[in-house]
Amino acid sequence: MSENRTPTAVLLHGWPVTADHWRYLIPALDAAGITAVPVTLPGLGTAPDSDVTDFRKTALAEGVRARLAQEGVTRFAVIGHDWGATVGYLIAAQAPESVSGIVVEEEILPGVDVEIPEAGRDYYPSWHGPFNRTPGLAEKLVPGREAAYYGTFLEQSAGPSGLDPDTLPAYIKAYSSPGVLNAGLAYYRTRSEDVDDIQALAAQPIPTPVLAVGGRHAMGTAVAAGMATLAADVTSRVFERSGHYPAEQEPDGVNPAIVQFLQRHS
Numbered sequence: 001m002s003e004n005r006t007p008t009a010v011l012l013h014g015w016p017v018t019a020d021h022w023r024y025l026i027p028a029l030d031a032a033g034i035t036a037v038p039v040t041l042p043g044l045g046t047a048p049d050s051d052v053t054d055f056r057k058t059a060l061a062e063g064v065r066a067r068l069a070q071e072g073v074t075r076f077a078v079i080g081h082d083w084g085a086t087v088g089y090l091i092a093a094q095a096p097e098s099v100s101g102i103v104v105e106e107e108i109l110p111g112v113d114v115e116i117p118e119a120g121r122d123y124y125p126s127w128h129g130p131f132n133r134t135p136g137l138a139e140k141l142v143p144g145r146e147a148a149y150y151g152t153f154l155e156q157s158a159g160p161s162g163l164d165p166d167t168l169p170a171y172i173k174a175y176s177s178p179g180v181l182n183a184g185l186a187y188y189r190t191r192s193e194d195v196d197d198i199q200a201l202a203a204q205p206i207p208t209p210v211l212a213v214g215g216r217h218a219m220g221t222a223v224a225a226g227m228a229t230l231a232a233d234v235t236s237r238v239f240e241r242s243g244h245y246p247a248e249q250e251p252d253g254v255n256p257a258i259v260q261f262l263q264r265h266s
Contacts, residue, residue: 006034006035007033007034007035007077007262007263007266008034008035008036008037008073008075008076008077009029009034009035009036009037009074009076009078009262010037010038010039010064010068010076010077010078010079010088010091011025011026011036011037011038011076011079011080011083011084012039012041012064012078012079012080012087012088013038013040013041013044013045013081013084013106014044014080014081014082014083014084014085014106015044015082015083015084015184015187016044016045016150016153016154016171016175017038017044017045017081017082017154017171017245018044018045018046018170018171018174019038019040019045020167020170020171021081021245021248022036022038022079022246022247023248024247024248024254024255025079025247025254025255025258026038027103028251028255028256028258028259029258029259029262030057032068032262033262034259034262034266037068037071037073037076037090039064039067040062041060041064041083041084041087042055042063042081042125042183043055043179043180043182043183043186043187044084044099044183044184045171045174045175045177045180046174046177046180047177047178047179047180047183048142048179048183049239051076052183055183055186055187055189055190056188056190056193056194056197057086057087057090057110057194057197057198058090058094058194058197059085060087060090061088061090061094062094062258064087064091065091065094065095065098074098075098075100076098076099076100077099077100077101077102077103077182077262077265077266078091078092078099078101078102078103079102079103079104079105079258080102080104080105080107081105081106081107081245081247082092082105082106082107082244083107084107085102085103085104085105085106085107085109086107086109086110086194086198087110088102088103088104089102089104089198089206089227089231090197090198090201092206093201093206094216096207096208099208100208100209100262100265101156101209101210101211101261101262101264101265102174102208102209102210102211102231103211103213103258103261103262103266104210104211104212104213104214104223104227105213105221105223105246106214106215106218106219106245106246107219107223107226108219108222108223108226109194109198109226109227109230110191110194110195110198110227111194111195111196111198111199111202112198112202112229112230113155113207114222114226114229115222116218116219116220116222116223117216117220118217119217119220120215120216120217120218120219120220120222121127122192122217123156123157123158123159123160123217123243124156124157124159124217124219124243124244125152125153125156125157125216127151129188131256132184132185132187132188132189133185133188133189133191135189138181138185139158139181139182139185142181143181146172146175147172147176149161150166150171150172150176150182151168151172151210154168154171154172154222155168157218157243157244157247158217158243158244158246159215159216159217159218159242159243159244159249160217160243161173161190161217161241161242161243161249163245163249167248176208178223198230200217201230202229202230205229205230205231205232206230206231206232207231207232207233208231208233209231209233209235209261209264209265210227210233210234210235210236211234211235211257211258211261212224212226212229212234212235212236212238213237213238213239213240213246213247213254213258214236214237214238214246215238215239215241215242215243215244215245216238216239216240216241216242217241217242217243217244218242218243218244219244220234220238221238223236224236227228233239235254235261237254237257239253239254252266
């Protein structure tokens with residue numbers, strides 16, 4: 001297959017949302033002449049293939065790179081949300097010659113020690129990480145209670161602006177599918193390996209330009225502060241009405257910020 005020659009952006013959403021997280025961004029990219037390639041990481045809203053057993057983020061990054069290579073996508077930007085941003089950073093660290101820029105939306109990577117500002121601490125949950133990492137706990141408590149589990153996290157992490165009322169039940173339905181709970185938990189249960197992998201890379205910050213996108217009512221400025229420990233060129237944008245989902249909550253501001261960043265770094 002021939003190599004891509006038009007500006008391309010690979011989109012990696014996080015937990016617990018689906019590719020619908022990008023429903024406002026993709027048309028904006030298309031209008032700017034940027035080809036959008038949404039990729040669903042294993043288990044993030046759909047059950048993973050049976051041969052996917054390694055949920056270390058380095059392994060997931062290698063899997064995305066292999067898929068893109070098969071499709072002839074050899075030069076691209078990465079737009080990642082939540083876990084998708086961790087994987088996006090690792091793709092750039094593994095193959096800097098392939099990645100023109102990274103958008104990190106609402107993620108503090110494992111092992112990065114920064115504090116969420118007060119406006120975010122008022123809303124962004126702290127319970128889900130320890131809960132998801134505790135062996136056997138979620139497996140006993142969540143089945144049959146998916147609406148309470150995922151719904152509580154989504155509502156809290158969205159902050160006061162909330163999410164589209166039609167989106168919330170769609171996300172809950174996707175994550176209630178067989179195999180999705182255990183895969184989602186696996187993202188959290190490789191934390192020690194992920195911390196080791198990322199801290200080893202922090203000694204040499206990547207040169208790839210980064211746009212750090214935070215929601216004031218979630219991670220906010222901590223997104224950029226965290227990425228500044230891993231990358232040499234970080235631009236920060238914080239969106240005042242957003243929680244953990246700026247691309248959904250403030251597309252009128254997020255879309256042009258991302259498009260302009262990608263146009264500068266294509």
